[in-house]
Amino acid sequence: MAARRPLIVGNWKMNGLTASLGEARALAEKAAASRPVAELGLCPPATLVAAMANALKDSAVGADVIKVGGQDCHARASGAHTGDIAAEMLKEAGAAYVIVGHSERRADHGETSEMVRAKAAAAHRAGLIAIVCVGETLAERDAGATLKVVTAQIRGSLPDDATAANTVVAYEPVWAIGTGRTPTTAQVAEVHGEIRKDLLARFDEGAGFRILYGGSVKPDNAAELMAVADVDGALVGGASLKAADFWPIVAAKGLQ
Known part of the structure; x- marks a missing residue:
């Protein structure tokens, strides 16, 4: 098995207008x-x-070093689903990835692991890499249920056709997203180790899946978090909106 290539993805969430494309060009x-x-x-x-996607393509070098992704997709390729977007639409728009199962989708829109699994399968159908998010709430962590919750989400959210090439797992402790709180490195290592064990048990190429950490990743904690075993990169929220903030996170894991 070849070494896993680090992956660092910025999730802009509901932020950004056309003027914000300058940050993508700067990155x-x-x-x-x-x-x-x-x-x-x-x-x-x-x-x-x-x-x-067009701005990066027009920059001559951007499309070679940065790929674009969507933040969600519908499980179906078309239909009467007002306000939704199909994976095929994202692909045609120039996307290479799509995030599915983010905790904000699970919480705000009642998405179940079964729904996330269908969306990941749709991403694969369209030729996109699915970034499947899992993570526990503070109440679940305090109850000692973190590993049970994350394992159940992994089993329920990943389709059977998931491979190391078409699927990435992102562990995002819900209680750390946007709060400024971060787990200890020991807590991150425990969960990423459990995710790896689950992947190895289910998939022949479980060792090849990339597992990202997400949840208040910032320039000042990125190096420590991404030095943890089985942390293959990061899914970054607010710190990805500005190239000046995102680049130090990239440098923490991704420079030669």
């Missing part, structure tokens, strides 16, 4: 100058997916 310039070993991605709002 592309930094990456083009340094040629990081890490694979880089940005997931803007759906309104910017095509524009960002």
Whole structure:
């Protein structure tokens, strides 16, 4: 099994207008100058997916070093689903990834692991890499149920056709997202180790799946978090909105 290539993805959530594309270009310039070993991605709002893909393509070097992703997709390829977006639409717009099962989707929209599994399968159908998110709430952690919850989400959210090439797992402790709180490195290591064990038990190439850490990843804690065993990169929220903040996180894991 070849070494897992680090992956660092920015999730812009519901942030960004056309003027924000300058940050993507600035990040592309930094990456083009340094040629990081890490694979880089940005997931803007759906309104910017095509524009960002085109902006990076027009920058001559950007498309080579940064790929674009969506933040969600519907399980079906088309139909009467007002306000939703199909994986095929994201693919046509220039996306390479799509995030599914983010805790904000699970909590705000009542998404179950069964629904997330269907969305991941849709991503595979469209030729996208599914970034499947899992993670526990503070109440679940305090109850000592973290590993049970995450294992159940892994089993329920990953389709049987998941491979190391078409699927990435992102562990995001819900209580750390946007709060400024982060787990200890020992807590991160425990959960990532359990996820790896689950992947190895279910998939022949379980050792090849990349597992990202997400949850208040910032320039000042990125190096410590990404030095943990089985942390193959990061899914970054607010710190990915500005190239000046995102680049130090990239440098922590992804430079030669």
